[in-house]
Amino acid sequence: MREFAHDFPLPLPPDQALPYFTPRGEEAWVPGWSPRYVWPESGATCAGMVFETGTGEARTIWSCLTFDRDRHHARYLRVTPALHSVLVDVRCHPAPGGTGVRVAYRYHPLTRAGADIVAAMTDDGFATEIEGWRALVMAHHARTAAPPDC
Secondary structure, three states: OEEEEEEEEEOOOHHHHHHHHOHHHHHOOOOOOOOEEEEOOOOOOOOOOEEEEOOHHHOEEEEEEEEEOOOOEEEEEEEEOOOEEEEEEEEEEEEOOEEEEEEEEEEEEOOHHHHHHHHHOOHHHHHHHHHHHHHHHHHHHHHHOOOOOO
């Protein structure tokens, strides 16, 4: 098991930040993100929702474990059977200038290939990936100034 976490600021209130980190919200800013919603079919984010991404060995099954708008918290379990399971935790909190976002991933390898991938991960690589999220969210926000629907 390996854990990674990264914090970054967003210049908008937590109520507007959290929707960016939902499956439908990510459709607005993640290139190529196209979840297939199992339940609810609408893709509305709620605890218990199930959706899929990827194909073949990259096929990943996701479930939302927690979606708490009042506490600005979302937690997902994603399982890529050919590789690993990942607990994804996103928390938004009030911070000077807007919101502090904490993204944490906990990886559990399921196969040798998954173990090799997880072993090769680094804190710096994770931070760089999550900072890329920030840049994409900010670019979307600059274009629309409204949070995505979740």
